[in-house]
Amino acid sequence: xxxxxxxxxxxxxxxxxxxxxxxxxxxxxxxxxxxxxxxxxxxxxxxxxxxxxxxxxxxxxxxxxxxxxxxxxxxxxxxxxxxxxxxxxxxxxxxxxxxxxxxxxxxxxxxxxxxxxxxxxxxxxxxxxxxxxxxxxxxxxxxxxxxxxxxxxxxxxxxxxxxxxxxxxxxxxxxxxxxxxxxxxxxxxxxxxxxxxxxxxxxxxxxxxxxxxxxxxxxxxxxxxxxxxxxxxxxxxxxxxxxxxxxxxxxxxxxxxxxxxxxxxxxxxxxxxxxxxxxxxxxxxxxxxxxxxxxxxxxxxxxxxxxxxxxxxxxxxxxxxxxxxxxxxxxxxxxxxxxxxxxxxxxxxxxxxxxxxxxxxxxxxxxxxxxxxxxxxxxxxxxxxxxxxxxxxxxx
Numbered sequence: 213x214x215x216x217x218x219x220x221x222x223x224x225x226x227x228x229x230x231x232x233x234x235x236x237x238x239x240x241x242x243x244x245x246x247x248x249x250x251x252x253x254x255x256x257x258x259x260x261x262x263x264x265x266x267x268x269x270x271x272x273x274x275x276x277x278x279x280x281x282x283x284x285x286x287x288x289x290x291x292x293x294x295x296x297x298x299x300x301x302x303x304x305x306x307x308x309x310x311x312x313x314x315x316x317x318x319x320x321x322x323x324x325x326x327x328x329x330x331x332x333x334x335x336x337x338x339x340x341x342x343x344x345x346x347x348x349x350x351x352x353x354x355x356x357x358x359x360x361x362x363x364x365x366x367x368x369x370x371x372x373x374x375x376x377x378x379x380x381x382x383x384x385x386x387x388x389x390x391x392x393x394x395x396x397x398x399x400x401x402x403x404x405x406x407x408x409x410x411x412x413x414x415x416x417x418x419x420x421x422x423x424x425x426x427x428x429x430x431x432x433x434x435x436x437x438x439x440x441x442x443x444x445x446x447x448x449x450x451x452x453x454x455x456x457x458x459x460x461x462x463x464x465x466x467x468x469x470x471x472x473x474x475x476x477x478x479x480x481x482x483x484x485x486x487x488x489x490x491x492x493x494x495x496x497x498x499x500x501x502x503x504x505x506x507x508x509x510x511x512x513x514x515x516x517x518x519x520x521x522x523x524x525x526x527x528x529x530x531x532x533x534x535x536x537x538x539x540x541x542x543x544x545x546x547x548x549x550x551x552x553x554x555x556x557x558x559x560x561x562x563x564x565x566x567x568x569x570x571x572x573x574x575x576x577x578x579x580x581x582x583x584x585x586x587x588x589x590x591x592x593x594x595x596x597x598x599x600x601x602x603x604x605x606x607x608x
């Protein structure tokens with residue numbers, strides 16, 4: 213998810229070499245040409261209302277700054293997040309996420325609330341025809357929060373696609389509905405594009421799939437193609453009010469010239485003609501290949517994703533949807549033996565995120581390894597003409 217353009221992209225390497233000779237680091241209170249250029253380029257690609265940028269190092273830092281910005285602008289302190297979200301490992305960012313890392317450290321940041329995960333595969337909220345009723349689920353979640361809140365909700369922090377949470381794409385209309393809920397409570401909407409930003413979904417930003425503009429957008433992993441640089445982007449008005457109220461957030465490496473120069477090069481490459489069209493083509497190839505595997509192996513309960521951000525969920529049987537954690541672990545180990553690494557989320561979902569400049573041949577090669585692994589791993593429930601086969605492959 214970080215190496216958006218692959219490891220050691222030659223143009224990125226050249227920028228690193230150039231700025232290592234020129235200027236690696238300056239005071240956080242100074243700005244340099246690559247930092248100014250990146251800010252101008254980035255805001256020019258975003259809709260009006262996202263006009264001011266602060267560059268930091270990590271996703272955790274950008275979300276910390278966004279949360280503080282929302283609190284100072286609204287004068288409120290409660291933060292809403294989604295179940296199974298992931299926003300970072302520092303105080304306020306970790307307090308707003310509901311996944312691993314919350315235990316063993318005592319009380320979290322006060323005023324944290326959780327909405328249900330928008331999990332179309334497993335949610336109990338259903339229409340009569342069995343389809344996912346995300347609107348009722350979302351409204352119900354907010355009704356519970358309203359009962360628990362003391363009326364001081366500052367912001368809701370959300371990912372367009374929950375990456376670490378199992379590759380769950382927000383349903384069409386969900387983000388707009390979330391924005392309306394925030395506006396009703398005079399709260400801000402913060403969108404975390406740590407994984408969906410800069411072309412991975414087939415559009416430049418995840419928010420481009422919906423006709424809404426968040427109050428604050430955070431961006432991290434893809435911007436540096438493996439180097440530590442992140443961004444907090446907001447409106448002129450929020451920037452003005454927060455600064456009048458004494459907003460302060462900077463780190464030793466805020467606005468560093470070397471990493472912002474790299475960010476400028478990444479943006480240049482991603483916005484070249486044909487790049488996003490190629491992402492769409494490779495995405496169709498990848499998802500078609502994964503769904504072909506699903507047709508052949510009963511242990512694949514769900515295939516989901518958008519662009520080059522895909523997930524496959526491993527289950528013991530499709531009817532019960534019981535997670536097959538041991539089988540998923542065995543599949544993971546067999547993938548590594550054959551030269552393919554895919555992160556296993558929550559013990560049951562493979563998170564697949566190849567570089568967005570992957571070739572047709574590279575995607576096909578990865579799919580071929582997956583096919584080989586499923587064929588030669590026990591208990592993958594090979595299917596014949598849509599029916600489960602009694603003959604289950606053994607480990608090679």
